[in-house]
Amino acid sequence: MRGLAIGIDIGGTRVKAGVVDVYGQVVERLDRATPTHSPEATEDAIADIVGELRGRHHVRAVGIGAAGFIDENRSTVLFAPHLAWRREPLRARLVERLRMRVVVENDANAAAWAEYRFGAAQGEDSVVLVTLGTGIGGGIVTHGLLERGRHGVAGEFGHMTLVPEGRRCECGDRGCWEQYAGGSALARSARELASSGTPLAGGLLDAVDGRADQLSGRVVSRCADEGDPAAEGLLRETGEWLGMGLANLAAALDPGMLVVGGGVSAAGELLMEPARRTFAHSLTGRGYRPSPRIEVAALGNDAGFIGAADLARTAPRRSADAPARRRVQAARERRRALRAR
Structure with missing residues (x-):
């Protein structure tokens, strides 16, 4: 399907949306x-x-990138740690309201x-x-799928346990990776430092007029850019947690490239140098195995809705790979039959 599509990226704090063309170019965006x-x-x-954007553009489909667990049919939000969705039939409800094609996908997948x-x-196939972002999400693309x-x-990935019995996570578990390397974790560390009474946090507090509760990951990044040593230290610590988690992913998945995106990645090398x-x-096996490249995402905060729009536009063609799905299903049935013998 050609033409324009709307992509909407629903995060824990912001909804980012845009009209996107077939080349991934953003025609108009909202936040x-x-x-x-x-x-x-x-x-x-x-x-x-969607109503506002449809009033100005002729669009053919809507893609939703939602911060949560999306079922295998790209229809229901099973669980969203930072939102109120619990087994929410989002696609059906939006199709009924919008009367147009809707695809729902995890925001990080998008x-x-x-x-x-x-x-x-x-050009990279793995x-x-x-x-x-607010937390940590992830997506995997292999051979165009x-x-x-x-x-x-x-x-x-954000809910991999990095620290057993560590910080409590919104998902209900403890020690999840996003409690140490996500945007909320960075903000919490800044607030803890500012509330400790140390003079090292003076620059951070000056940036928020002395209100420690107003410290955010964005404020920390800005202060670090301006050379504040406490902010630089917080980003360095976050980068170290990031690098540890990336090493676990490389050990498990062996990708050709690891791409780091989301709002916190805008800190650039202040974050990425300690991460690398x-x-x-x-x-694991360092020095004896190929190592993936680690790059900062190129599309910034637009990536989620650009991907959601493209998936909505291409879903009929890409989801029509029925022969491949039938082969996978047949293999599963054969394994079940062998186990039953």
Whole structure:
């Protein structure tokens, strides 16, 4: 399907949307706060954005990148740690309201697809994307296909346990990676430092008029850019946690490229230099195996909605790979039959 499509990236704090053409170019974009208190409020926000953009552009489909577990049919949001969705039949409800083609995908999967198609990973056939936003998401593209797992929920790297019995996570577990390397983790570390009474946090507090509760990952990054040593130290610590997790992913998946995206990645080398250094020290078999390239995402905060729009436009063609799916299903049935003997 050719023509324009709308992509909407629903994160834990912001809804980013845009009209996207077949080359991944953004024709128009919108950015609003995420209404997280109820599924209905979030659906209302989506419908309002689509209505506004449809009023100015002739679009053929809508792609939703949602921060949560999406089922194998790209239809239901099974669980969203930072939103109110629990087994939410999002696609059906949006099709009923919008009366047009809708595809629902995990937001990090959508971003991975965008970087593979139009961004930093063009030309690489084995890509793992890690998105550092409010939390940590992830996506895998191999040989031109999103690897979504048997039940559609692969790529939830942020909820790998890095520290047993560590910090409590919104998902209900402890010690998840995103509690040490995500945007919320960076903000929490800054607030803890500022609340400790140390004079080292003076620059951070000056940036928020003394209100430690207003410190965010974005403020920390800005202060680090301006040379504040405390902010630089916080980003260095975050980068080290990032590198450790990336080494675990490389050991498990052996990709050709690791792409780091999301809002926190805008800190650039202040984050990435310690991440690469820790990765090099932590990768299993280091010195005796090929190492993946580690790159910063090229599409920035637009990646999620660009990928969602492209998936909505191409879903009929790409999801029509029925012969491949039938072969996979037949192999599974053969294995079940062998186990039953």
